[in-house]
Amino acid sequence: MSKKILANDGIDAVGKSLLEKAGYTVVTDKVAQENLAKEINDKGYVALTVRSATKVRKDVIDVCPGLKVIGRGGVGMDNIDVEYAREKGINVINTPAASSNSVAELVFAHAFSAVRFLYDSNKQMPAHAEDKFDELKKKYAKGVELKGKTFGIIGFGRIGQTVAKMALGLGMKVLAFDPFVSDVVLEIEIDGLKAIPFPMKTVTMEKVLQNSDFITFHVPGGKLISKHEIASMKNGVILINTARGGVINEDNLLEALNSGKVACAGLDVFENEPRPSVAILKNPKISMTPHIGAATNEAQERIGVELAEKLIDALK
Incomplete structure (x- = not known):
């Protein structure tokens, strides 16, 4: 052979x-x-x-x-x-098993970027900080902390569970949905010490959508989120997709971003890869990366x- x-x-x-x-x-x-x-x-x-x-x-x-x-x-x-x-x-x-940690860290890169407006300030500072520093300071002065917020996870396999451990480490509440997972025991490692077991039960998708401040997706594909699902979410929710393009309907996402229903989105994947839509690329409320979840x-x-x-x- x-x-x-x-x-x-x-x-x-x-x-x-x-x-x-x-x-x-x-x-x-x-x-x-x-x-x-x-x-x-x-x-x-x-x-x-x-x-x-x-x-x-x-x-x-x-x-x-x-x-x-x-x-x-x-x-x-x-x-x-x-x-x-x-x-x-x-x-x-x-x-x-190999890329779970890298994808989960990218989720939080987008989350931190969203709550402190890094995706926008990194564009505006080089262009305008020299003469509009105080204006930009005021523009980005309403950041929020992740601690105490609720992180919703759709898809609770290896990556979703790794995201959950990081969220718990930040002091967040976690809600997770997965049709194939009812309960897990997360092993939370701290500085090389013995892992701390943390039992978790999953909930319905509806509960995740209705009660989360952030929602991240870790599913193999499919069309999960459109206008109907977005309408059931909290006002000002932040959506993060590092799974597959199309999981969130991009036209409905743009409508929700423009109305303020969705405060910000973090996208690593797109419906039309490798040519994302111009409307997505130009939207000022989207933090974007070019499908690099496992690229560490x-x-x-x-x-x-x-x-x-x-x-x-x-x-x-």
């Missing part, structure tokens, strides 16, 4: 090294989407790893009989026809290691 792996969207050096030590040749040269199937067949790749850029659809799967494993470096696998690949006998793996050095190393270990096991 061939021992060649195409890491088409790259792989961390530590993960690559683990694969090479196991006897595999790992190629990280990027292959254009339209040439992917031909390259896999011509070079005899037995495994393909991707992140979110490369798509592995039915057309690729059908013409690559030598492909044994598809690995997704990250959590969501919506860029892979997973069930179809498995029906064809291809093992499909991902790395759900630490997470990428963990993803590379987890992916390598799973590939080695799958290719035995």
Whole structure:
């Protein structure tokens, strides 16, 4: 059997090294989407790893009989026809545990940016602080603290639970909804000491929407939030989406931002990636990042290691 792996969207050096030590040749040269199937067949790749850029659809799967494993470096696998690949006998793996902390920290980066207006002040200070410092000081003088506020979490898997632990550490109240999780015991670590167990029960989605000051989404996709759901939220709620574009209807979000129903939004994902709508990009009440939830050095190393270990096991 061939021992060649195409890491088409790259792989961390530590993960690559683990694969090479196991006897595999790992190629990280990027292959254009339209040439992917031909390259896999011509070079005899037995495994393909991707992140979110490369798509592995039915057309690729059908013409690559030598492909044994598809690995997704990250959590969501919506860029892979997973069930179809498995029906064809291809093992499909991902790395759900590796990026939880990085995504959760980005959630709070957006939350802090929202309550202290950093997303706007970082634009306005270079342009106007020289002659309008006092005006800007007054404009941004109504920040609020996160402590004591209620953080709502839709989707309570690994990432959602990591968000909950951080929120609790900040002195926040937490409400969480997940149709597949009824209760958990969170292990809260403090400065390397023995983890403190914190039992939590999930609640209904309606209770999260109606009672939260912040709402963050950690679901694999779907259309969850539109005009009806927004209407049930608190006035001045802050919405954060680091999950998948489309979870929040962007037209309805813009309406709610313009009316003041939603005070601010933090978006790492967009409906029309990689070309977000101009209306979203120009809205002054949105804190934005370009889908970088897992893009930290630490997470990428963990993803590379987890992916390598799973590939080695799958290719035995």
